[in-house]
Amino acid sequence: MADNWLSTLLTDTPQEGYDLAVLMVRTAVKMTQADPAVRGELRAVYGKDADALIAVSTVVAAHFQTVAAANNYWRV
Amino acid sequence: MADNWLSTLLTDTPQEGYDLAVLMVRTAVKMTQADPAVRGELRAVYGKDADALIAVSTVVAAHFQTVAAANNYWRV
Amino acid sequence: MADNWLSTLLTDTPQEGYDLAVLMVRTAVKMTQADPAVRGELRAVYGKDADALIAVSTVVAAHFQTVAAANNYWRV
Amino acid sequence: MADNWLSTLLTDTPQEGYDLAVLMVRTAVKMTQADPAVRGELRAVYGKDADALIAVSTVVAAHFQTVAAANNYWRV
Amino acid sequence: MADNWLSTLLTDTPQEGYDLAVLMVRTAVKMTQADPAVRGELRAVYGKDADALIAVSTVVAAHFQTVAAANNYWRV
Amino acid sequence: MADNWLSTLLTDTPQEGYDLAVLMVRTAVKMTQADPAVRGELRAVYGKDADALIAVSTVVAAHFQTVAAANNYWRV
Numbered sequence: 001m002a003d004n005w006l007s008t009l010l011t012d013t014p015q016e017g018y019d020l021a022v023l024m025v026r027t028a029v030k031m032t033q034a035d036p037a038v039r040g041e042l043r044a045v046y047g048k049d050a051d052a053l054i055a056v057s058t059v060v061a062a063h064f065q066t067v068a069a070a071n072n073y074w075r076v
Numbered sequence: 077m078a079d080n081w082l083s084t085l086l087t088d089t090p091q092e093g094y095d096l097a098v099l100m101v102r103t104a105v106k107m108t109q110a111d112p113a114v115r116g117e118l119r120a121v122y123g124k125d126a127d128a129l130i131a132v133s134t135v136v137a138a139h140f141q142t143v144a145a146a147n148n149y150w151r152v
Numbered sequence: 153m154a155d156n157w158l159s160t161l162l163t164d165t166p167q168e169g170y171d172l173a174v175l176m177v178r179t180a181v182k183m184t185q186a187d188p189a190v191r192g193e194l195r196a197v198y199g200k201d202a203d204a205l206i207a208v209s210t211v212v213a214a215h216f217q218t219v220a221a222a223n224n225y226w227r228v
Numbered sequence: 229m230a231d232n233w234l235s236t237l238l239t240d241t242p243q244e245g246y247d248l249a250v251l252m253v254r255t256a257v258k259m260t261q262a263d264p265a266v267r268g269e270l271r272a273v274y275g276k277d278a279d280a281l282i283a284v285s286t287v288v289a290a291h292f293q294t295v296a297a298a299n300n301y302w303r304v
Numbered sequence: 305m306a307d308n309w310l311s312t313l314l315t316d317t318p319q320e321g322y323d324l325a326v327l328m329v330r331t332a333v334k335m336t337q338a339d340p341a342v343r344g345e346l347r348a349v350y351g352k353d354a355d356a357l358i359a360v361s362t363v364v365a366a367h368f369q370t371v372a373a374a375n376n377y378w379r380v
Numbered sequence: 381m382a383d384n385w386l387s388t389l390l391t392d393t394p395q396e397g398y399d400l401a402v403l404m405v406r407t408a409v410k411m412t413q414a415d416p417a418v419r420g421e422l423r424a425v426y427g428k429d430a431d432a433l434i435a436v437s438t439v440v441a442a443h444f445q446t447v448a449a450a451n452n453y454w455r456v
Contacts, residue, residue, distance in 0.1 A: 005395065006393070006395040006398055007393060007394065008394060009448065010453075010455070013082070013083060014082045014083065014084060014085050018082055022104070024441070024444075025437050027398070028402070028441070031402055031440075032427060032436050032437075033428075033433055038427070038428060042428070042429075042430040042433065045430050046430040047108060047109045047114070048109075048114060048118070049118075050118040050119075050121050050125070051122075051127070051128060051131065051431070053105050053108055053118065054122070054131040055431065055435070056108050057101050057104040057108075057135045058131075058135050058138065058438060059434060059438050059441050060104045061104070061139050061142075062138060062438065062441035062442060063441050063444070064100075064139070065138065065141065065142045065445065066441075066453075068142045068145075068146065069145070070454075073085050073086075073145065073146030074085060075086070075146065089159060090158045090160060090161050091157065091158040091159065094158055094176070122184075123184065123190070124190060124194070125194075126195075126197050126201070127198075127204060127207065129181050129184055129185055129194065130181070130198070130204060130207045130208055130211060131207070133177050133180035133181055133184075134207070134210060134211050134214065136180045136183075137177075137180070137214035138214060140176070140215070140218060141214065144161065144218045144222065145221070149161050149218075149221065149222035150161060151222065165235060166235065166237050167233065167234040167235065170234055170255070174256070199260060199261045200261075200266060201270075202271075202273050202277070202280050203274075203280060203283065205260050205270065206257070206274070206287060207283070208260050209253050209257055209284075209287045210283075210286060210287050212256045213252070213253075213256070213287050213291050213294075214290060216252075217290065217293060217294045220297075221297070225238075225297065225298035226237060227298065241311060242310045242311065242312060242313050243308065243309065243310040246310055250332070250335055274336075275336065275337045276337075276346070277346075278349050278353070278356050279350075279355070279356060281333050281336055281337055282333070282350070282356060283359070284336050285329050285333055285336075285363045286362060286363050286366065288332045288335075289328070289329075289332070289363050289367050292367070293366065293369065293370045296313065296370045296373075301313050301373065301374030302312065302313060302374075317386070317387060318387065318388060318389050319385065319386040322386055322404070322407070326408070326411055350412075351412060351413045352413075352418060352422070353422075354423075354425050354426040354429070354432050355426075355431070355435065357413055357422065358409070358426070358432060358435045358436055359435070361409055361412075361436075362435075362442065364408045364411075365405075365408070365439050365442035365443050365446075368404070368443070368446060369445060372389065372449075372450065373446075377446075377449065377450035378388065378389060378450075379390070379450065
């Protein structure tokens with residue numbers, strides 16, 4: 001994990017904000033399970049598990065709420 | 077996934093905002109499981125699973141909170 | 153599903169707002185599982201499943217947060 | 229369920245707000261499962277199920293967020 | 305449960321706010337399962353169950369959001 | 381657990397805010413299960429459990445929402 005992976009919540013577009021939310025979920029997983037081999041196995045499992053896919057979406061949604069608020073919802 | 081699928085959170089009506097929230101959930105799933113064949117199988121499963129249907133609703137609700145705030149709740 | 157089922161988030165009372173939140177959950181389920189027969193079977197199952205009943209309540213609560221904010225919490 | 233069970237989100241104290249949040253959870257359950265006998269059986273089950281007890285707490289917390297915001301957090 | 309257990313959401317420090325959030329979770333559990341003996345058994349179970357421990361954390365986080373907002377995040 | 385582990389929600393950067401959110405989750409777990417040996421066993425389990433890893437991410441996301449709001453999203 002890069003030393004400096006989250007220097008700002010501001011993005012140019014909602015889509016970049018969404019990508020940031022996805023990155024934030026992945027980083028949380030890395031901070032809990034540091035071993036990339038174990039993470040690789042887990043990803044193979046949950047990629048085929050509807051419940052896990054939906055659960056990941058829930059976390060993305062929560063981070064996107066934060067990022068969107070930070071950007072004032074990208075209103076002009 | 078289109079290169080530019082989320083250019084704005086602003087919609088004309090709450091209903092269009094709700095549709096956008098549904099799209100955002102689907103995109104999160106695509107970003108986690110890129111293979112459309114696997115996604116198709118999963119959809120067949122969770123479409124008949126009450127727990128999964130409810131879980132999907134949870135994520136839609138979270139994204140709708142964001143979209144609604146972005147639109148100032150479509151107050152006139 | 154009616155073409156125009158969500159034209160506003162504004163309601164006269166908190167209770168009507170709560171009813172709207174329930175409607176929003178039901179619509180999310182419909183958008184994921186379009187077949188009313190399958191939905192009917194699922195409802196029979198989750199109506200007797202404490203976990204599912206509680207999970208539905210969670211989604212209602214999330215939508216009610218949105219509706220309540222839209223209505224400035226019905227403060228006079 | 230009384231016809232008029234949620235006429236306001238305003239309460240005098242945080243504790244009354246908390247009680248209102250609990251009421252809102254119970255009402256959501258009633259709206260999903262109308263039969264009091266079935267609800268009674270379910271309550272007997274989830275009252276002894278740690279996961280269900282915690283899940284109920286989650287919904288109470290979500291409604292309390294709404295009620296607390298409505299009351300400006302009971303700041304004087 | 306004391307008659308008057310939640311008279312204010314205001315605390316002097318974030319840490320006291322966190323403690324209050326924990327108290328609010330415990331109280332929700334008490335309101336659902338009034339029997340302390342049953343609660344004791346459940347606590348023994350979920351104290352050794354990773355999923356339940358995480359679930360409790362979720363509810364604490366939700367209440368802490370409310371308490372933190374009430375205190376304007378303890379900004380000076 | 382240090383006596384004074386949460387004296388402020390303010391951090392210099394989003395990344396430090398994220399680290400604080402992770403700390404808040406760990407503290408909630410400690411307050412529910414005080415025995416470090418039991419926590420160690422549980423961590424070994426959920427570190428290899430995709431569902432638990434995702435669930436931890438959910439709680440981190442909730443606390444990060446709070447911390448980010450406290451810091452006005454680190455907007456300059």
